[in-house]
Every structure is written in C-alpha cells, then in structure tokens.
Amino acid sequence: MGEGAVNIVLFGPPGAGKGTQARILTERRGWPQLSTGEMLRAAVQNGTPLGKQVEAILAKGELVTDAIVIGIVAERIDRPDCAKGAVFDGFPRTIAQAEALDKMLAERGKKIDLVLELKVDDAALVQRAEQRVKEAQAKGEAARSDDTPQTLKYRLEVYYKNTAPLLAFYSRQGKVVTVDGMAPIETVTKAVARVIDSKRGWFARLIGR
C-alpha cells in the first residue's frame, strides 16, 4: 500500500472497538468508514423498504443475507469518497462476502491491503455492550436493540460460527495483523497507526520511493 488507495478491513467480534477505531481513522486519514451495521440501522430508522426487511433480523442479532450487504457495499464503494480507499467495519462477515469483496475490488483495480484484527476477551465484550447501553441512556438516546446481554451472546455465537473463519481466509492471503484490543482506546489507536505506517513504509521501500 503506497500513495494509492488503501483498503483496510477492521476485524473482530462485536464490541472489539472496530467502530471506534474506524471513526478515528476516518478523522485522521480521511478514509471513509464503511459500516454495514450503521447503514442497516440507518435504513431501519428511516423506515425504508430495506429497513423494514432487516429490522427483525438486526434485533435478533442474526446476519442479514449476503446478497443484501454485498449490494449495499457495491453501491457504496463507487462513491467518490472511496477513491482513496476505505475502512471496512463489520463487513465482510462471511466467506462469501469476503470473496465478493475481493472480486468487486479487483474489478476496480483495487484490493484489501490489510486486515487488522482487534483481539478482545469475551468477558470484556459483554461489559462493553453494557457500557454502550448506559452511555446511550445517559445521552437520552435509545440503546441499540441488539445490545441486550442475551442478544449479545447470540451475536458472539454468530461471530464464532460465521465470521471467525475469515481470519484463516485472510491469513492465507498474508494480510492479517493482530492488535491487542484490550488496551485503552488511545493505545489501540497508536498500535493501529504503527501497523498501517509500517506497511506503507515497507511498500514505499519496495517500489524505491
């Protein structure tokens, strides 16, 4: 990854900190955050046909179909703000999604440059979801319908069954770098920045810049 487009997948279970780190990367590096979860929640909030179709699925913590999320992402990555790359947050979540993403990027002369895994203990994930509910309540906002302890447990099961196998998929492509997601936010942000900059430095040396 050089001066051209940089496409990064943030990988990890629900509550690992993908959204937080994606927002920081957007702020500091200008790559847009592509969160399929946020796009789907916005569709639900706006009462669009898509929102009506997925509302119950999101509330249960199930995955929506590959076709739906692949369609959303295909449309999103063609917007001009993705020309310099993007940070994928919560996508891909299945092997079929990862294969579709590789294909749609390849068709555009791009690829996934880096998969950043945020590693966090399950117990911490439960605490973080509880924290997220409290923070929403304190701000007078509605908590996410899927942040209840029971739904979170189910989302973790879905993660281990459908999404965790993607790590092997991306490891085979030599793209995975793991960061300790248990550390405080600023520490994780620094570790993420180090990984990205060392990858970019390596590429720059390779092409003799």
Ligand code: AMP
């Ligand atoms: P998130 O905000 O990433 O935790 O996503 C919230 C919910 O949106 C998930 O529990 C799923 O119901 C749905 N969702 C988000 N991204 C995907 C995806 N890539 N594949 C299938 N379902 C998704």
